[in-house]
Amino acid sequence: DLDAALPLFDHALADAPDDLPLRLGRARCLNWMGRHDEAAAAYAAILDDHPDSEEATLGLAQAERWRGREDRALALLEAARWPIRGERREIRDAIRAEYRPWLELSGGKIHDSDPTDRPWASATLGTWVDPRLALSATVGRSGFDGYGYEAPATRLGAGLLWRPEGDWTLHLNAAWERYAATYVDPYPPATPPDVLERDVDLLALDGWLTWRPGARLRVDVGGFRQAGPTPLTVAEANHLQGATVGVDLGVAPRWTLVLAGGLARYDDGNRRRNARLALRLTDDLGPVSVELEPELRWLDFARTDGVGYWSPDAVQAAGARLRLAGALGERWDWRLEGAAGREKEKNADAVSTGDWSAELGFSAGRARLWAAGGSGKSRLDSAAGYRREWWSLGLRTTFP
Structure with a gap:
């Protein structure tokens, strides 16, 4: 009951007027009650005392948006210079969406030069139960066609996003997937091979x-279970399950140290390990946001004879990644990303690698359309270092 909560905040602040969590809670309560002028004033006062408070910056931007001042809201977010890639766009989208129900339609294809094709399409419908909890449902289809194998799949899933406190965010997704796999048995195939079909749930x-916990630190811990990479x-x-961890630490103005790694295990017992170390420079060149990221990466499998999937032996890579993002007028936005480097697998010669991707978006009212695509070649990302090309199209819209 927000009407009952506000006097409790006022009473507590009378005894501790400088308590930051209480001040943020009161301002948040005002925003949820629709008293956006008062909320904006409360958040502005907090920022006077705590200029690095991300929650106060976001709260003030939300209050300004709800007051009909979207330009002011977006200017606040741009000035905040969040160092974590993608967060500004997600927050900006949340500001514009005003926690309305949303629909997202998307589809595309991944093509590897071996050759294999993986088309996919999905539809997601979601809603905010309150400003801290969102629920969604997804239906999708995907396919795999290559080496004479096929594995079309149907996916029915549900997702949850929960922000129990200002410092914490939890994402959970679960899906039932049915694969209609057509494959050759035994492997390697006999002569003549037996072509079998099998449904796998x-x-x-x-x-x-x-x-x-602060403006300069982000920690991510995750886990997953998914289907293996081939039919x-x-x-x-032979499914795959594992855990990941990542740390982004601001070490100086505009500089962020990135540490990430993961452990995974196939059901056949093979284990995968990977790690990444990078130093990210974030800056703005006029209307263009720039990220430059020198990086070191490593990938290894316990066994190099994994049946039916690529299991490289101690791949090491060094390179640099550049990301650019900007806007073209009121409705268009764009993003470009590219990387280049050198890569070496144990007992193999070093090779040059690289990738690029691009995205163009168009916003009209509550809807955003986008088209994206890219290409890359690396043993770290695709089987045997084949060149991978991909494209996708999408539409996201909110409802009143």
Whole structure:
């Protein structure tokens, strides 16, 4: 009951007028009650005393948006210079959405030069139960066509986003997936091979917890269970499960140290390990946001004879990644990303690698359309270092 909560905040603040969590709670309560002028004043006062408070910046931007001042809201977010890639866009989208129900339609294709094709399409419908809890449902189709194998899949899923406190965010996703796998048995194939068909059901899970205790630190911890990467692994129910961790630490103005890694295990017993170390420079060149990221990466499998999937032996890579983002007028936005480097697998020669991607978006009213695509070549990302090309299209809209 917000009407009952506000006097409690006032009473507590009378005894502790400088208590930041209480001040944020009172301002948040005013925003939820629709008293946006008072909320804006409360958040502005907090920022006078705590200029690095991300929750106060976001709260003031929300209050300004609800007062009909979207330009002011977006200017606040741009000036905040959040160092974590993607967060500004997500927050900006949340500001514009005003916690309305949303619909997202998307689809695309991944093509590897071996050759294999993986088309996909999905539809997601979601709603905010309150400003801290969102629920969604997803239906999708995907396919795999290559090496004479096929594995079309149907996916029915549900998702949850929960922000129990200002510093914490929890994402959970669960989906039932059915694969109609066509594969060759045995592997390697006999002469003549037996072509078999098998339906495989999987409960796919993934989730991660984000902790943001301050403006310069972010910690992500996650876990997942998913189907194997090829129809052969799907048909043999050789699924993959694992855990990941990532830390983004601001070490100086505009500089962020990025540490990430993960452990995963196939049902056949093979284990995968990976790690990444990067130093990110974030800056703005006029209307263009720039991120430059020198990086070191490593990937290894316990065994290099994983059946039906690529299991490289101690791949090491060094390179640099550049990201650019900007706007074209009121309705258009764009993003470009590219990377180049060198990569070496144990007992193999070093090779040059690189990738690029681009996205163009168009916003009209409550809807945003986008088109994206890219290409890359690396043993760290695709089987045997084949060149991977991809494209996608999407529409996201909110409802009154």
